[in-house]
Amino acid sequence: MADCIPIAPELPFRQQVIELASHLARSLPNSDQASYREFVGSYESKVNKEGEEDVAAEQKTEIVKSLVAKVGELKGALDGLKESDVENSHLLLQYTLSTTFDPLSEEYSTSVKNVVEAVKKGGEASGRQSRVDVASRILNNTYNYLPSTSSLRPTVLLSLLSLLSTSSDISILPLSSEVLSKSISQWAISSKEKVDFLLSLSQLYLSASELHKALDVLIIALKESVDTKIVEKAILVNLAISDKFELDEILKIQGVKENLGNAKSVVDLYEGDEVENVKKGQEWAKSNAAWVEGAGIPEFTAESVVRKVRLVALLALAARSETRQLEYAPIAKALGIDESEVEAVVIDAVRSKLLSARISQPLSLIKIQSISTLSSSTRRFGSDEWKLLEKRLNEWKVSVTEARSVVEEAQKLAEQPLSGGGGDKRRGGGGGGKRDNRQREEQGQGQQDGQSTQQQGEEVAAA
Structure with a gap:
């Protein structure tokens, strides 16, 4: 999940409404040509009444609210000719909401939450993996469309992970501790709201048996609030992880040991x-x-x-x-x-x-x-x-x-001077010198033995 730069469609409000109505009409139960034309025609008349191109701000609000209500009734309106059409329609809807309402208003917040909840329910109730995938991408796109400081991002993220945990594999969404910590620090919500979000997120991971992720989230929560209940839960999750044998990561957080x-x-x-x-x-x-x-x-x-x-x-x-x-x-x-x-x-x-x-x-x-x-x-x-x-x-x-000692003795032996001159080196270096010395020693010993024998003979003769 990464932040994206939304590209606003170059469509007037009238065309936005007709495009959205056309998409919703395809998701109507037992939809046929007659019902399709009737549904789209009802919105065309609202935005082009008596040939007027401009629609009053109050009327725009009512039209968009009715579209949001229909999205909720159709559980996200996940039907379409192509999956890309469904995703594009929801991107258009997010743009329409952000340009119709003040992004800081309660009306905008309520509308976004209603759409998000409808998409989540539609994905969960479909029973089809393809629908779950479409709903997941819509929620992911919605998260990225919102500003990084938006207080609505935690709601969208929880809805996305909730959908994945019940209908797919929650681990397919890469959400590292570093990314999560950075995102939370940007959200314009109170510390209590951050903790509530983190506790809900950790429970989702626990329900999906993702204990390591649950512990990571609880540790982030402890850095926001060293509440006794959070400390207890973090320690129990740590102990539940079969390959973790230390509590250091939790206990080193300031205030934990006292709570x-x-x-x-x-x-x-x-x-x-x-x-x-x-x-x-x-x-x-x-x-x-x-x-x-x-x-x-x-x-x-x-x-x-x-x-x-x-x-x-x-x-x-x-x-x-x-x-x-x-x-x-x-x-x-x-x-x-x-x-x-x-x-x-x-x-x-x-x-x-x-x-x-x-x-x-x-x-x-x-x-x-x-x-x-x-x-x-x-x-x-x-x-x-x-x-x-x-x-x-x-x-x-x-x-x-x-x-x-062994090394020093070996060095001394290696440093001893070699005899035999250059010729010995040409015949093999130190090995030739050693053989010559041995031969001279043997000759000297032979001469000594001869002299000794001669001397003994002379002594015997003298006797």
Whole structure:
């Protein structure tokens, strides 16, 4: 969705009305030539009575209001010879409304809202995807026709997304958090109206099971108002998202921690020692079953909360392991599960990209390869974590020192002078020099052995 520059049609008011009436006539039930001519003729007589080209302002208002009423009666008048004809007629209608009424008047606002609601209902009631597509494009064009500051834009956008959520796929409309935030900042509406719009929008995304989008919208709403109910809902939606294991994005918003409401008890499960929180989470699940059910978010359950607490605890165990290996029994005890369930929990953690590990069933051992750096458990450092870090740094220091020694010795060997002159280099460089040295050593040793033998012979003879 992007802002467009509307191109005004070069049509006098009389021709605008006749064009719109002609389109509406095609959407009449059981339309035939006679009814078509009768309907269009009734509007021709209104705009060209007694040959007058100019129509009084008051009469223009009444004519346009009657056209809007007919659009509502025909549920958007989505019938036409071609889909493009329907879209063009609605663009013309928007232009007619903006030139007939004061864009800041209540009459204009009411007329636009009535047309938008009629188009939405027509798309929803049609039962045909082609009609839904036409209605969606009309609403999209209407949104873009309105000025970027228009207070009507939120209404049109909600209608468009509502139509998509019930009749199609809401995700086909690209609406990033950045675009939404920018648009809201431009709308000439109060902060309360912005929050109401965002809450309605988040509910649409929730109904369509678009939890990530719903959370994004609620976070934008929290930046407008840190209301306890909005905080609670944002936290619950965050917990309902299966692959989100942190609340940081919500808690870092100023004022949120002071307005947690009933969500404080579940937020506490993400504070303190992760392993100890497993038992607290199980107790929390038993005592808050009614509150969880009353939240009305299908994906948010007591079991989903305990699952996340266990996975975060598993991550903490992996981070604290000096050997990067975990046996089944300690894991089962820490997570409050049977040993037969350990593999399933580890696989869940791997699929959730919290860690990378290998499972050794014969040894009942989990071999940790890597741990997610996005988890709060890997960022929390107590005395045990500092001791482990110090030990690993010392091990790393020793390894680096040994590696440097090997490199330095290799450099010394490489820097030793080569013997044998240029000829040796031509025959292969240092390799030839080494062979010559070895030969001279062997000759010298032979001469020494000969002299020793001769000396021993002389001693024997003397005896």
